[in-house]
Amino acid sequence: MSDREISENSPVEQSEVFSLAVDGMGGDGAPDVVVAGLAIAADRHPGMRVLLTGDEACLRPLLAKYPKAEAICTIWHTDAAIPMDMKPTAALRVRQSSMRLGMDAVASGRAKGVVSAGNSGAMLALAKIVVKTMPGISRPAMAAISPTVKGDVVMLDLGANVACDWRNLVEFAVMGEAFAKAVLGLPAPRIGLLNIGSEELKGDEKLRVASEALRESPLAAQFHGFIEGHDITAGTTDVVVTDGFTGNVALKTGEGALKMASSLLRQVFNRGIISKIGYLLVKPGLERMKEWLDPRRYNGAVFVGLNGVVVKSHGGTDAEGFAAAVDVAMDMVTHGFNDSIRERLTHMGALLSRQQAALEREPETTAS
Amino acid sequence: MSDREISENSPVEQSEVFSLAVDGMGGDGAPDVVVAGLAIAADRHPGMRVLLTGDEACLRPLLAKYPKAEAICTIWHTDAAIPMDMKPTAALRVRQSSMRLGMDAVASGRAKGVVSAGNSGAMLALAKIVVKTMPGISRPAMAAISPTVKGDVVMLDLGANVACDWRNLVEFAVMGEAFAKAVLGLPAPRIGLLNIGSEELKGDEKLRVASEALRESPLAAQFHGFIEGHDITAGTTDVVVTDGFTGNVALKTGEGALKMASSLLRQVFNRGIISKIGYLLVKPGLERMKEWLDPRRYNGAVFVGLNGVVVKSHGGTDAEGFAAAVDVAMDMVTHGFNDSIRERLTHMGALLSRQQAALEREPETTAS
Incomplete structure (x- = not known):
C-alpha cells in the first residue's frame, strides 16, 4: 500500500479481507495503548491482519515504534474521532470517525470484526445502524x-x-x-x-x-x-x-x-x-x-446479536488489556x-x- | 410470671412493655441459636426485656442453659411455627404461629420491635398485614x-x-x-x-x-x-x-x-x-x-416503612449473627x-x- 493511497483516504486495497478493523483513536490512552496492544496481540495470532482506522500522522510514528504492530496493520486514515463523552446521537452524525470506519469495514465485509476502546454508547448506536442487528434477534x-x-x-x-x-x-x-x-x-x-x-x-x-x-x-x-x-x-x-x-x-x-x-x-x-x-x-x-x-x-465486552463481531475494550485499559480485547475478537471470528x-x-x-x-x-x- | 399463666397462653402481664418480641422458632438453628443469641445480646443491652414466642417445652430447658437469656425473657407459648419453605399465603393462615405472636405484640404496643430468623416471605406478608404500613409510605x-x-x-x-x-x-x-x-x-x-x-x-x-x-x-x-x-x-x-x-x-x-x-x-x-x-x-x-x-x-435486614421495628435475621446464622440482628433492632427502637x-x-x-x-x-x- 502506498502513502498516496492513504492520504487520498481510499478504502485501501479492495481485495484484502482483514481479520479485524481496529479503532486507532478510541479510548483514554489512544492511540498509544491501541498500537502497543496490537503489538502484544500480534504474537498470539499469527496471520492476523488489522485495518487500523485513525489519524495517520499520529499512527504512523507509533507503528514505527512497534514493528510487530506495523507488520500486521494497514492504516485507513481519517481526521475525525468520537470524544469519550459525546452523546450517541451526536456521535452518529460524525460521518468519517475512526470508529465509524471500523464499523463500515465490518458492514462491507472488508473486516470480520471490529475492536474499539472508545465511547460505549456511541459504539452501540453505530453498531446497530452500521453493522445492523442479526435477523432473528x-x-x-x-x-x-x-x-x-x-x-x-x-x-x-x-x-x-x-x-x-x-x-x-x-x-x-x-x-x-x-x-x-x-x-x-x-x-x-x-x-x-x-x-x-x-x-x-x-x-x-x-x-x-x-x-x-x-x-x-x-x-x-x-x-x-x-x-x-x-x-x-x-x-x-x-x-x-x-x-x-x-x-x-x-x-x-x-x-x-x-x-x-x-x-x-x-x-x-x-x-x-x-x-x-x-x-x-x-x-x-x-x-x-x-x-x-x-x-x-x-477486558473486551462484546456486542452480540449483530452481523459481525464488535468488541468494546474498556476505555481506561492498558496495552495488555487492549490485547485481551483483541484476543476475544479473534476467538469469535475464528470459532464462527x-x-x-x-x-x-x-x-x-x-x-x-x-x-x-x-x-x-x-x-x-x-x-x- | 407464673407457669400457669404461660400454659393458659395468656398474653402475659398486660402492663409490661417489652423492648422486643423475638420469634423463638424461626430459622434453621431455632430455637437453640435464638436463645444463645439472646444470651450474647443481653450483655450489650442492659435493661432489654424480651417476649420470646414459641413452644415452651423447647424453650424452657434452653433458657435454663443460658441464664443470661433467661433473665430477660418471658415466654409466650404457642405450638405453631411457620416452616422455612412455606408460601407466604399459607403462612398467613397459620393463626397462632410464633412469628405471628411476635408481630401481634408489636401491633398491640406490647413490644417496640420484633426479630425473627424465619421465613422471609412469610415475615414480610405478616408484617404488612399485622404491623401495617406506616401512613405516608x-x-x-x-x-x-x-x-x-x-x-x-x-x-x-x-x-x-x-x-x-x-x-x-x-x-x-x-x-x-x-x-x-x-x-x-x-x-x-x-x-x-x-x-x-x-x-x-x-x-x-x-x-x-x-x-x-x-x-x-x-x-x-x-x-x-x-x-x-x-x-x-x-x-x-x-x-x-x-x-x-x-x-x-x-x-x-x-x-x-x-x-x-x-x-x-x-x-x-x-x-x-x-x-x-x-x-x-x-x-x-x-x-x-x-x-x-x-x-x-x-446480619439483620430490616423491613422499613412499618408501624414498628421488624428485623429479619438470616435463617442460617449462628448465635453471634442472631445477636447482631438483635443489636440492629435495639438501635432502631432506642434511636426513634x-x-x-x-x-x-x-x-x-x-x-x-x-x-x-x-x-x-x-x-x-x-x-x-
Whole structure:
C-alpha cells in the first residue's frame, strides 16, 4: 500500500479481507495503548491482519515504534474521532470517525470484526445502524467474561438494554451460549437465569416465561434454571442471563467488592515489619491470584446479536488489556460465533413464535 | 410470671412493655441459636426485656442453659411455627404461629420491635398485614448494612419490591437516611441512587424523576445523585437506594465476590510450607479483616416503612449473627427510627404530591 493511497483516504486495497478493523483513536490512552496492544496481540495470532482506522500522522510514528504492530496493520486514515463523552446521537452524525470506519469495514465485509476502546454508547448506536442487528434477534446485547472460583463465566446483558422482555432474555441465552463455546471453548455451557431468592417474588412474569421457553427449547439440557447473585462467582453456571440494568450493576458491584478485598489486604500486609515479611513469603501465590482476577484478563465486552463481531475494550485499559480485547475478537471470528447463533436460531424460531402466540392468547382465555 | 399463666397462653402481664418480641422458632438453628443469641445480646443491652414466642417445652430447658437469656425473657407459648419453605399465603393462615405472636405484640404496643430468623416471605406478608404500613409510605422495603472500604453502607430495597416507581425510590431514600442515622449513628448520611454508567441509558424515567424529586426535597444537601455498582463498596455514599430486584442481586453478587476472594486466598496460604509460615505472620491482620467483612456482623435486614421495628435475621446464622440482628433492632427502637421517618415525611408530603401532579399533567402539556 502506498502513502498516496492513504492520504487520498481510499478504502485501501479492495481485495484484502482483514481479520479485524481496529479503532486507532478510541479510548483514554489512544492511540498509544491501541498500537502497543496490537503489538502484544500480534504474537498470539499469527496471520492476523488489522485495518487500523485513525489519524495517520499520529499512527504512523507509533507503528514505527512497534514493528510487530506495523507488520500486521494497514492504516485507513481519517481526521475525525468520537470524544469519550459525546452523546450517541451526536456521535452518529460524525460521518468519517475512526470508529465509524471500523464499523463500515465490518458492514462491507472488508473486516470480520471490529475492536474499539472508545465511547460505549456511541459504539452501540453505530453498531446497530452500521453493522445492523442479526435477523432473528430482537435486540443486541453486551456480554463479557468474569472470573469465578471454578473458571470463567459469561454474563449478559451488561447495559445495552435497560428493560427486557422474556424473548430478549431467551435470545441472550442463545447468544451467551454461543459466546461461551467460542471464547471459553466449552462444549455444552450451562445457562442460568438471574433472579432473586425470595419465594414471594420468584414469579416475576418475564423471568417465568423465559424460563419456560428455555425448558422447551433445544437448550433445555443446558438450562440450569434460576440462579442468584452469589451464583455468579460460585461458577454455578457458565452463562448468566439477565437484563442490562441488573447485569451492569452486578458486574460493577462484583468488581467493587474485589477491589475492597484487595484494598483491605494491602492494609493487612502493611501493618508492620512482620506482616511485610509474611507478605514476601506468600507473594508468589498472591501474584497468581492477582493474575486470575486481573481485570485486564477480562477486558473486551462484546456486542452480540449483530452481523459481525464488535468488541468494546474498556476505555481506561492498558496495552495488555487492549490485547485481551483483541484476543476475544479473534476467538469469535475464528470459532464462527455468529454461525453458531444462526444455527441455533433456526431451531428455535418456531418455538419462540409459539410461545409468543400463546402469551397473546392468554388474556382472552382468562376473559372467557 | 407464673407457669400457669404461660400454659393458659395468656398474653402475659398486660402492663409490661417489652423492648422486643423475638420469634423463638424461626430459622434453621431455632430455637437453640435464638436463645444463645439472646444470651450474647443481653450483655450489650442492659435493661432489654424480651417476649420470646414459641413452644415452651423447647424453650424452657434452653433458657435454663443460658441464664443470661433467661433473665430477660418471658415466654409466650404457642405450638405453631411457620416452616422455612412455606408460601407466604399459607403462612398467613397459620393463626397462632410464633412469628405471628411476635408481630401481634408489636401491633398491640406490647413490644417496640420484633426479630425473627424465619421465613422471609412469610415475615414480610405478616408484617404488612399485622404491623401495617406506616401512613405516608406506599410500600415497605427491606434494608441492611454492608461493609465498604471506608465504613458501613445502608442499602435498600433488598427484595421486598421487584418493581418500583419513582415515589417508592424517594421513600426508600427517606427511610434509608433514617436507618443510617439510627443504626450507623451518622448525623447527615449521604444518599446515592443506583444507576448504570452508559450515557445512553442514564435517562431511565423513574430514576430521573426520583433524582429530581430528591434534589428539590429537604434531603437535597445529602443527595449525591446517581452512583454505580462499584460505588457501593467504595463508600461513595452512606445510603444506596435501588429497586428490590437490583438490590437483592447486588447484595448477593457482592457477597459472592468476597467469598471468591476468600476462597482464592485460602489457596494462596495453603500452597506449601513457606506460604503457611507467611500466613502465620500476617494472621493477626487477616483476622481483623475477616472481622470487618464477617457476614454475621451485618446480619439483620430490616423491613422499613412499618408501624414498628421488624428485623429479619438470616435463617442460617449462628448465635453471634442472631445477636447482631438483635443489636440492629435495639438501635432502631432506642434511636426513634420511625419518629425520624415520620418527621421527614411531614416535610416532604406536599413536595411528593406536587411532583406526582406535575407528572400526571405532563402528557396534556405535550399534547397541547
